[in-house]
Amino acid sequence: TAGITQAPTSQILAAGRSMTLRCTQDMRHNAMYWYRQDLGLGLRLIHYSNTAGTTGKGEVPDGYSVSRANTDDFPLTLASAVPSQTSVYFCASSDSKDYTDTQYFGPGTRLTVL
Amino acid sequence: GQNIDQPTEMTATEGAIVQINCTYQTSGFNGLFWYQQHAGEAPTFLSYNVLDGLEEKGRFSSFLSRSKGYSYLLLKELQMKDSASYLCAVLGSNYQLIWGAGTKLIIKP
Numbered sequence: 001t002a003g004i005t006q007a008p009t010s011q012i013l014a015a016g017r018s019m020t021l022r023c024t025q026d027m028r029h030n031a032m033y034w035y036r037q038d039l040g041l042g043l044r045l046i047h048y049s050n051t052a053g054t055t056g057k058g059e060v061p062d063g064y065s066v067s068r069a070n071t072d073d074f075p076l077t078l079a080s081a082v083p084s085q086t087s088v089y090f091c092a093s094s095d096s097k098d099y100t101d102t103q104y105f106g107p108g109t110r111l112t113v114l
Numbered sequence: 115g116q117n118i119d120q121p122t123e124m125t126a127t128e129g130a131i132v133q134i135n136c137t138y139q140t141s142g143f144n145g146l147f148w149y150q151q152h153a154g155e156a157p158t159f160l161s162y163n164v165l166d167g168l169e170e171k172g173r174f175s176s177f178l179s180r181s182k183g184y185s186y187l188l189l190k191e192l193q194m195k196d197s198a199s200y201l202c203a204v205l206g207s208n209y210q211l212i213w214g215a216g217t218k219l220i221i222k223p
Binding site: 040041042043044045048058090100101102103104105106107108 | 158162209210214215216
């Protein structure tokens with residue numbers, strides 16, 4: 001199985017432009033997450049979705065929006081990118097039927113905002 | 115506040131044993147995870163502890179003491195492919211993961 005896929009793999013974006021990072025999972029997991037990972041910092045949660053049709057804010061939601069129209073897809077949109085959004089973005093999913101709530105990660109998108 | 119502490123970097127020798135420590139202060143506790151992350155790749159799940167004690171899985175073991183807010187990951191018979199960052203994360207009261215910054219493990223021949 002593919003697990004979780006993310007697109008694009010990497011992107012250079014001009015400040016002020018908008019962009020959508022795509023995330024798709026084929027494991028039928030109900031929960032999905034977006035994290036950013038910056039050097040020297042732990043993964044930080046941007047937004048999450050516990051089930052299709054619902055979303056919630058994580059630790060660092062400002063400047064980002066998400067939607068969860070169906071179980072499989074969880075896109076992350078930057079409406080007007082700023083250089084501080086330069087980071088590696090990971091999408092993850094978990095199954096609430098799994099008592100450990102283990103999260104499984106996509107390969108990541110490396111975003112550079114200039 | 116909530117905090118997860120782990121050493122920034124450790125060095126060990128191929129074939130040896132290394133212990134990576136993690137201490138945490140969180141509002142609520144619903145389990146502790148260890149993930150492995152090779153450079154440029156995604157984190158991958160290694161272990162989960164929710165009760166005190168040692169969980170062994172092949173060359174890797176993870177220990178938890180909830181009263182001390184402490185965990186360690188023990189790697190035995192180190193191989194070069196074990197060179198990676200090891201991330202400690204706690205599932206807090208809101209069932210969101212709180213992540214440490216990771217420990218970069220360097221294995222030398």
